[in-house]
Amino acid sequence: MEIQFLGAAQEVTGSCYLIRVNEHQILVDCGLIQGGRSDEDRNTHDFPFNVNQIDAVVLTHAHLDHSGRLPKLIREGYQEPIYAHPATRDLCEIMLEDAAYINEKDTEWKNRRRARKHLAPIEPLYTREDALKVIPLFNTLEYNHKKEILPKITIRLIDAGHILGSSCVEIWIEENGVTRKLVFSGDLGHKGAPILHDPTPIKEADLIVMESTYGDRLHRSWESTWQEMSEVLAAASQGGGNILIPAFAIGRTQELLYLFHKNLADWKLENWEVFLDSPMAINATKVYAKYWQLYDKETRELIKKSGSPYLLPNLHISETPEQSMQINRMRSGAIIIAASGMCSGGRIMHHLKHQVWRNDCHIIMVGYQAHGTIGRALVDGAKEIRLFGETINVGATIHTVGGLSAHADQAGLMDWFSHFEGQPHVALTHGETRAASCFADLLYDRFAVHAWQPKKGARVDLLTMKIDG
Ligand SMILES: [Zn+2]
Ligand SMILES: [Zn+2]
Known part of the structure; x- marks a missing residue:
């Protein structure tokens, strides 16, 4: 059993994690890389896994940096369920079609320029048709209900208070009699923010994959x-x-x-x-x-x-x-x-x-x-x-x-983390290096926890709990 960090590794956008357990592979998030053009060009790269071998996707929330490559996944043949809160499905319906439309327009514009230079046209990352095909694959799940999505793989969504439907994901996996519990923070909300609840604390985890967007900063009161x-x-x-x-x-x-x-x-x-x-x-x-x-x-x-x-x-x-x-x-x-x-x-x-x-x-x-x-x-x-x-x-x-901000600041992240019992392993993601490093130092000072800051492609063997890369 292992987890591989495929996105939002030492950067904020492009969240994507791959869990391999028994003969199954599941993705947590399949997000778009956002930023300047050279960053966004990376979205066109091949997925670093075989799409046909993915058995399920669990989606933390609808923001494109978490959901925005789902239509690409479908374009490449993915037909299995996407587990998420019902509000995430509804919001994805709006967001993905819009993202596809922008992509089509952008490609049209690029192709007009390419034609003038006698260059062959390029394909959009995905089309509105691909985006529409994502929605029927959603298998929705309310907060706080456990569901076995595959043999020996159980998930539960917890309110993350970040946007409507946003979830922290708890995942229990079992292989050869060994059980591990992973917690994905998703994006954590800002305590006291209007409309939604504050992020819900979680107590138990063997490994926490935690966002660190504002790990080096405090928001104003x-x-x-x-x-x-x-x-x-x-x-x-x-x-x-x-x-x-x-x-x-x-x-x-x-x-x-x-x-x-x-x-x-x-x-x-x-x-x-x-x-x-x-x-x-x-x-x-x-x-x-x-x-x-x-x-x-x-x-x-x-x-x-x-x-x-x-x-x-x-x-x-x-x-x-x-x-x-x-x-x-x-x-x-x-x-x-x-x-x-x-x-x-x-x-x-x-x-x-x-x-x-x-x-x-x-x-x-x-x-x-x-x-x-x-x-x-x-x-x-x-x-x-x-x-x-x-x-x-x-x-x-x-x-x-x-x-x-819709994100927890350093104090909010610390507060959410402080509810975990024991000494879970921590991988900090979804943050620029400086923010993640600063938060890692703080975790060490306060809880004597050595947090990892995995590089893209790094894997954690979930049996030995050792990181490679
Ligand atoms: Zn978000
Ligand atoms: Zn995000």
């Missing part, structure tokens, strides 16, 4: 985050321009709407027109509304008091490209929430083109920005950015409201 948000809105209001909020369609957008609803008066939001400019975010919000049973107590109470947590009196929904383009006519007073969250595609790109050069524009970054993305460049203070083949000066003021 919620109080100071709210204060910051209200100050940014006030500053933007005085400047007279518009506000752009690049936001992930799933999770962050619903949190923003919830917060705007809750703080409408305090943040003087009546003075603004709020545009939700993302068909995907609109659909995702519907899925969030469907699973209200998964909300925390505070959100349920807000619903009782004032109805849907996502509705605002001044909210405009832009479904069509025409509606989206009309927003560009507004010179001031618009808050535009559009995907993608890292400015690596989507409608936010057009808004950036129209606004980023303006001195009265404010951009509020509310999520993690991967290396190589325009979002990261803006946060790092770039004076100019490349958009649609043009170099555009950055006149806008960039604000990072880091406290809104």
